[in-house]
Amino acid sequence: MSIQQLDQQYIAPTYGRFPVALVKGQGAQLFDENGRRYIDMGSGIAVNTFGACDPVWTEAVTRQLHTLGHTSNLYYTQPQTRLAEMLCQRTGMEKVFFSNSGAEANECALKVARKWGEEHGGRHVIVTLKNSFHGRTIATLAATGQDVFHKHFGPFPEGFRYVTPGNQEELAEALAQPDVCAVFMEPIQGEGGVEPLEASFLKLAEKLCQEHQLLLMLDEVQTGNGRTGKLFAYMHDGLQPDVVTTAKGLAGGLPLGATLLGARVASVLGKGDHGSTFGGNPICAAGACSVLERLNEDLFREVCEKSQAIVDALKDCPNVKRVSGRGFMLGISTVHPAGDIAQRCLADGLLVLTAKDKVRLLPPLNISWELLQEGIDILKKNV
Ligand SMILES: Cc1ncc(COP(=O)(O)O)c(C=O)c1O
Structure with missing residues (x-):
């Protein structure tokens, strides 16, 4: 049986899971059972402060x-x-x-x-x-x-x-x-x-x-x-x-x-x-x-700069109504349903979350500029 089938058979169905089984990770990149790579902008719901398997941690x-x-x-x-x-x-x-x-x-x-x-x-x-x-x-x-x-x-x-x-x-x-x-x-x-x-x-x-x-x-x-x-x-x-x-x-x-x-x-x-x-x-x-x-001032400054980069990148998106939140805790009000956007991002290799009717971003605090930019591009395409 596949991971998903076993889950359905044995785990109390309290979660609405995305259709993907994650098996390993490295920083802000996660990999599924087929070796497919995803950029992680959810951090396990704000848990993986420095991403997956951070070497210092x-x-x-x-x-x-x-x-x-x-x-x-x-x-x-x-x-x-x-x-x-x-x-x-x-x-x-x-x-x-x-x-x-x-x-x-x-x-x-x-x-x-x-x-x-x-x-x-x-x-x-x-x-x-x-x-x-x-x-x-x-x-x-x-x-x-x-x-x-x-x-x-x-x-x-x-x-x-x-x-x-x-x-x-x-x-x-x-x-x-x-x-x-x-x-x-x-x-x-x-x-x-x-x-x-x-x-x-x-x-x-x-x-x-x-x-x-x-x-x-x-x-x-x-x-x-x-x-x-x-x-x-x-x-x-x-x-x-x-x-x-x-x-x-x-x-x-x-x-x-x-x-x-x-x-x-x-x-x-x-x-x-x-x-x-x-x-x-x-x-x-x-x-x-x-x-x-x-968790020091240099990191906090970087979080704020990267957060601003996300906000700026979404400014000219006609399907984005408003961005709320602070630092790396952002909520995006969108014209299209947030759940559909999250599914489309997943299909394109980006993990985002939702909160109420918003797309929610909680990236690892040390996500690199390169991965952040790649993630923003996928988000903009699908929002
Ligand atoms: C503000 C706040 N308080 C409490 C909780 C509950 O935390 P836990 O799921 O670790 O029990 C959450 C979880 O999302 C939260 O966001």
């Missing part, structure tokens, strides 16, 4: 694999502590909880908000945004402000309220309620169609959190780790969040989630409050250390 991960693999969190491990130190030093946050995915990083943030709220006036409501996406667990689905994800899976935990992104009055009214303890948002709504929040909206949220003594929590699962041309997207607007969650690109291809805790919440979680068997596993942490060491 592979070396760091294999060195750790040959040294010490899994230990559980019953013991201290060097890669995890080193990674936590690096994350705190680069963000000004004070503590980190490690997990394995974006949903889990967010689950931890929700628990921190609940416990902090309990200790600060018995407040438990967390305000999130309509059109958001925070994960697939029951609690993170409840935080997700999209009805389509709620179908079939209720009842959900209570204590979530949703505000329209960009609507300052709605935000002000929601955050003034006495039972609210936190607001939780993505700086750029990724799955919601690569829709950035305006700086003024984010700044207002920060101000209201100060006024009403609430936690400002940001979901940077997709926007974090250099994706938007800064280490975290909130850094573009000079915000000082209390909680930041991230995952996806953090370990450059290995499963790792992190919940970063600022000064106000650094001591909220105590012994036994939360845990994860695999979270911050030495191998994933070693991969993440190697990624973080390379």
